[in-house]
Every structure is written in structure tokens, then in C-alpha cells.
Amino acid sequence: MAPRALAAAKVEGDPQTYEDQNVHAVYDEIAAHFSSTRYKPWPIIANFLSSLTTGSVGLDSGTGNGKYLPLPLDRPGDVWTIGMDRSRNLLEIAKNAGSEKVMREVVWGNVLDNPWRSGIFDYAISIATIHHLATHERRRLAVKRLIQATSPSQGRLLIYVWAIEQDELSKRKVISEEEQPSANGKDVVVPWVLSKEMQSSSSPSTQKDDQPRVYNRYYHMFAKGELAGLVLEAAQELGLQVGAKPNEIGVGNLQGLEIVQDGWERSNYYVELRRWQI
Amino acid sequence: MVRLITHNLLACHAKDCNTNNFPLQFKDVQLEIREADFNPEFLKGFMPKIEWKALVETAIQLGDTSLPLEQPEMLDEEFLKNLHHVLLEIHVEEGSMTCPNCKHVYPISNGIPNMLLAEHEIG
Numbered sequence: 001m002a003p004r005a006l007a008a009a010k011v012e013g014d015p016q017t018y019e020d021q022n023v024h025a026v027y028d029e030i031a032a033h034f035s036s037t038r039y040k041p042w043p044i045i046a047n048f049l050s051s052l053t054t055g056s057v058g059l060d061s062g063t064g065n066g067k068y069l070p071l072p073l074d075r076p077g078d079v080w081t082i083g084m085d086r087s088r089n090l091l092e093i094a095k096n097a098g099s100e101k102v103m104r105e106v107v108w109g110n111v112l113d114n115p116w117r118s119g120i121f122d123y124a125i126s127i128a129t130i131h132h133l134a135t136h137e138r139r140r141l142a143v144k145r146l147i148q149a150t151s152p153s154q155g156r157l158l159i160y161v162w163a164i165e166q167d168e169l170s171k172r173k174v175i176s177e178e179e180q181p182s183a184n185g186k187d188v189v190v191p192w193v194l195s196k197e198m199q200s201s202s203s204p205s206t207q208k209d210d211q212p213r214v215y216n217r218y219y220h221m222f223a224k225g226e227l228a229g230l231v232l233e234a235a236q237e238l239g240l241q242v243g244a245k246p247n248e249i250g251v252g253n254l255q256g257l258e259i260v261q262d263g264w265e266r267s268n269y270y271v272e273l274r275r276w277q278i
Numbered sequence: 279m280v281r282l283i284t285h286n287l288l289a290c291h292a293k294d295c296n297t298n299n300f301p302l303q304f305k306d307v308q309l310e311i312r313e314a315d316f317n318p319e320f321l322k323g324f325m326p327k328i329e330w331k332a333l334v335e336t337a338i339q340l341g342d343t344s345l346p347l348e349q350p351e352m353l354d355e356e357f358l359k360n361l362h363h364v365l366l367e368i369h370v371e372e373g374s375m376t377c378p379n380c381k382h383v384y385p386i387s388n389g390i391p392n393m394l395l396a397e398h399e400i401g
Contacts, residue, residue: 016397054320055323077314077317082287088390091390102314105281105283107288108390110394113291115288115291116287117300120327
């Protein structure tokens with residue numbers, strides 16, 4: 001199937017209300033179907049979680065169906081990832097992610113809030129979440145909250161967002177050949193076709209139930225360099241120096257953030273970060 | 279889920295509530311005990327991050343008096359098993375958590391705490 005061009009989105013009115021209608025309400029409706037398509041962990045994310053030391057606790061901000069909560073699979077229970085999401089229906093699925101017998105810890109919350117003891121997590125991940133926030137300021141705030149949730153001396157972070165640049169396997173096409181890619185990304189709507197088997201009988205229907213329903217989700221597709229740019233802005237607001245930890249000892253009370261990896265993988269941009277202080 | 283591992287990390291985040299906002303106080307709780315796999319190495323690694331006094335006092339409120347008031351230096355099997363039970367096997371299924379400072383109430387339903395705030399409550 002040829003990639004489908006995505007319609008542009010126009011964010012209007014209060015961004016929180018816009019996200020409620022164009023992101024959160026949609027995920028609550030499509031939760032079961034969406035979850036059935038999201039089960040395979042991505043290698044870079046799996047490697048990140050495998051590299052954590054035993055005894056680590058972490059936050060998965062925008063956990064969705066919780067597919068990263070059981071990792072690393074070969075060391076069950078060595079680390080604890082707590083999942084947070086805005087969709088209550090996805091959390092009901094995330095509670096038993098990976099196994100019906102093992103319960104996961106999940107919290108109903110907003111990625112723009114920080115309902116935690118400051119800097120208490122050893123690591124935080126946010127996978128395919130920040131691109132659902134409707135303004136640049138809100139995306140920056142989400143990155144800031146994620147950094148604040150982790151340990152100032154050794155917090156590790158991994159963030160994934162969808163990219164304008166989609167690979168050849170993608171079903172989607174974000175910009176046409178004639179369109180110049182913007183450095184500020186692009187707001188689009190991505191349709192979700194809810195198969196009729198997955199439609200809950202309780203949800204209100206304006207169409208015949210033998211037709212699949214289509215839900216449009218808002219996405220901000222990231223441009224090259226935009227995610228790292230958000231990280232730099234968030235670090236600056238937090239008073240963190242960006243770069244590798246300096247070797248000198250005794251400089252004083254200095255805190256920083258190192259960008260360990262900054263890349264593109266299969267239609268996503270990602271950054272891995274590490275906090276330090278001397 | 280609200281197990282005490284999570285409860286020990288949560289804090290009130292309502293607008294202008296920055297001090298004395300931990301630990302949240304359980305109220306009207308329904309508990310469920312579920313066995314979990316014992317992993318002493320995880321517990322040893324996690325211990326430095328625990329707010330010990332909050333954990334012990336909360337466990338006592340939920341009816342578990344197995345933990346010592348001070349974090350012990352010697353971590354024997356019995357202690358680690360008790361800690362494992364308190365942190366990972368007691369599930370608060372229903373009830374609420376109240377902030378000791380601003381009295382904001384965070385409801386718990388079907389094991390999931392609602393940490394969302396109304397727009398005017400966000401700092």
C-alpha cells in the first residue's frame with residue numbers, strides 16, 4: 001500500500017481542551033484495539049532498560065498499554081518502572097502488561113505535572129508521547145518535567161517522538177514532495193480505523209456498526225534537530241549545563257545534562273540523556 | 279496500583295503546595311494481598327531511595343507492623359522478606375490519599391490512583 005498523506009492539523013483554542021478532545025478521548029475509545037497493535041519493544045529502548053542497575057526505579061511517562069513496564073525480560077523484578085498515562089482505559093490494560101499474573105504499578109496523571117518526590121527516579125522514559133502535546137511550550141514543559149523527575153546526580157532519560165521523516169516501511173507520509181520541511185515540525189491528524197470487532201457496544205454511535213469507525217489523533221511531527229532543541233531549552237530553564245560531565249573535581253555546585261545519543265530510528269527521533277552534578 | 283513502593287515516591291503537586299506534601303495519607307482503603315516474586319537484590323538497591331519513616335508509619339496504618347523504626351544496617355533474609363511484603367504485596371485497591379499540607383484528595387479506584395489536577399490547581 002502506498003503511504004497515505006496526512007492532513008494538516010490546526011490547533012485552536014485552549015491547548016489542554018484541544019488535547020482532551022483530539023488525543024485523550026481518542027485513546028480512551030481505541031484503547032483495546034490500539035494496545036493489540038503495540039506489543040513489540042523497540043531495540044534501542046529495550047537496550048536502555050537492560051543497561052539499568054538492579055534496584056533502579058523509573059518513570060514511564062505516557063506509558064500507554066505499558067509494553068515497556070515488564071522490561072528487561074531476562075531480569076524480571078530487577079528494576080521497577082512505574083507507568084503514568086492520561087488515558088484511564090489504557091492504564092487498565094497496562095496494569096497487567098506482559099502477564100496476567102504480574103501486576104504493574106500505574107498512575108493516572110498528566111505528563112505536564114510532577115506528582116513525585118523531586119528527582120526520585122533513577123531513570124525516566126517517554127516513548128511516543130510528547131508529540132501529542134499541542135504547543136511548543138507544552139512539549140518543552142514535558143521534557144522539563146521528565147528531567148526533574150530523575151536524580152540530579154545520575155538520572156538517565158530516553159525520549160522518542162514521531163518524525164516528519166518517515167521510513168520506507170511507514171504507512172504515513174507527512175509532507176508532500178513539493179513541501180519544504182519546516183525546522184519547527186508539522187501538526188497533523190493521524191487517523192485510527194477502529195475495527196468493528198474492537199468497537200465497544202457502550203460507546204455512542206452515529207454510524208452503522210457494520211462500518212469501521214475512524215478516529216483522528218493529533219500529532220506534532222518533529223523536524224530534525226527539534227527534539228534536541230527542546231532538551232537544550234528545558235536544560236537552560238532548569239539551570240543545567242549541557243555537555244559531558246567535566247573532569248575537574250571541586251568546581252562547586254554545578255549540575256548538567258549530557259546528550260548521550262541523538263538519533264533517528266524508523267520514523268522516530270530519539271534522545272538519550274544523563275544528568276550529572278559535581 | 280498503589281503499592282507502598284509507589285506511595286513512597288508520590289507527593290502532592292497541587293499549586294503552591296511545596297512543603298510537608300509527603301507522605302500522602304491513606305483513607306478508607308480496601309486492601310488486597312497478592313504474592314510477588316522475591317528479589318532481594320532489587321530491595322537492597324532500592325533501599326537508599328526509601329523515605330523510611332514514611333514507609334514504616336504507612337505500613338503500620340495499613341496494619342503491618344513488621345518493619346523496624348530505623349533502617350537496619352544488617353539486611354538479613356527475614357527483614358528483606360518483610361520489606362518485600364510491605365513494598366510489593368500490599369495493594370491499595372480503593373480509597374484515597376490526602377495531602378498532609380493542603381488536604382488535596384487523590385482518589386484511588388480499581389487500584390489506580392488519580393493524580394490529575396483541575397486546571398486551577400496546577401502550579
